[in-house]
Amino acid sequence: MTVQVMTAKEVTKKVINKEKLFILDVRNEDAFQDWKIEGENVKYVNVPYFDLLDGVEEIMDQLPKNEEILVVCAKEGSSIMVAEMLAEEGVEVSYLQGGMKAWSEYLEPVKVGDLQDGGEIYQFVRIGKGCLSYMVVSNGEAAIIDSTRMTDVYTQFAENLGVNITHVFDTHLHADHISGGRVIAESTGATYWLPPKDATEVTFAYQPLDGGQEVTIGDTKITIHALYSPGHTIGSTSFVVDEKFLLSGDILFIDSIGRPDLAGMAEDWVGDLRESLYTRYRELSDELVVLPAHFMIIEELNEDGSVAEKLGTLFAKNHGLTIENEAEFRRLVTENLPAQPNAYQEIRKTNMGQLTPDEETQREMEIGPNRCAVR
Template structure:
């Protein structure tokens, strides 16, 4: 039987549509336990490739014949070989094109809303990493927020909708993924904005993004209003777009809150984090739709694949927003934190322009799940 190929885009659709899929992951057990393809109705079998070198007879009975089966490895090669052995044994299976490397880099654009004067806002879901970036479009102009290093997807998408990228923002100096902001600015001539308190060590030109900055996109009244919101980093800045959407960066997520320790400043910044979440955000309209820079678990995806929720709902349901005792809050965000992101110090240095790793090094630095949340 033929061995089929499944792309990351096709797997993403299965995640969004909550379809069934059986995944045979042939990476090492530690890699699988650290990071895998997640779907609400996915089942898994992890058997390291080296255990299958002599054949697949011992796992045949564990693989269903009534579901689609996807074989996954790090870069593709091992999964092709295992898929071919399973096919020769009479099973119909697929392998993931370019493996987890491609899964880590796939971005899926999702429209999350219309703006008041005819524009729209799109969310780019980096399904394998949990990163979320945004494009605000109005009258042929576009602004990018928290772009990843996969720059072509944004350039191609803007071209497909007839928009020119004129402004690029990073809500903060990222520590879990490499920003594409500077490179896209170089390619498009767009203005690149960074919070100056996060940019004291950067080696390149940028426009300082400060509290109260208003940036208009297109020639309509749509504007992006910067709101200083420290806590994840000292410069963290949120955006209120069109008085309708709150782009919260890594300060507030759907199911958690941002961690303050990625610059080694947890004790110093915990007070800023609490003030942002419990004071600055409380002064905003509860009708704002929160659009974070990351999601933590697959359950945070809405039915259309987007990650978004009303601020009022988060005030009611997000545990991190409902800790009255300041000492309990401090303990939550400074103790028992998850592991820090892979190579986060090198990622920070890359985003400052201090080091310039090649593409293979960048991929290796970003491998694994995002870990920007407290829990």
């Protein structure tokens, strides 16, 4: 048997299409338990690489017969060696190119809607990390919202569409991933917008984004309306795009709500979070399609791989939006928090411009799942 190579893009397609996939993950158990490739029809077994140095004979009965196996490790090296041993045993086997680092960084672009006068909005699904970013396109211009540090994906996508990036936004100061907003703005000459209440310690120039502001993309009146919605951070700002879409940042997700503690201010900001979700958002149209900045579980993906749901549906089904008692809401938000994101303080400082880690360090800082939501 010959060892095959499977890319993060190919694995993403299998997850979105709910195809069968059996994974042999050879990372250490703690890394596997913290973060793994998941999907509706994905099955896996975890056997650390060091347990396989003498061969794979002892795990053959744990593997399915007549089914392709994908071997996964952190960076690909260990998975290649294990895949070669399995191939010698006659197993149809592939390894994940670039390992979990590649899985963490892959972005899948999905068109989520049409705007007036030919405009479009795209969602970039970072399936291995749960991050969601956006590009609004209209009449030769584009705006990017909540970009990741993989900036080439956005600039190349815009180039392929034949549009110029003129505006870049961050809905808030991110703590779970490094923003590429400033880099994109510097390379394209675009205006970089940041909520000023989140930017008191930044070291670079930016355009202050305040609630009520409107930015036009192209000449066709596609407007991005800023809605001040603190709670996840004190500056968190949502966007209503073309009166059709609500980009909710990390305030509201499909199956949960944003956590208020990543700047150490849970008790102070929980009231802002409730005000944003239970007052400001309830004044909006139920027909707005919510496009969050993250998803938590793979089940939140729609059939086309997008993450989106109408606001009215979320008010009916999202458990974070149905707690009438304010004291109970406070308990949920302040006592039911998952572990904080890996290296989140360093990530915040990087997004402020206070740290400038090299590319490999940035990768290491981001490894693992996002943890932006209340459980």
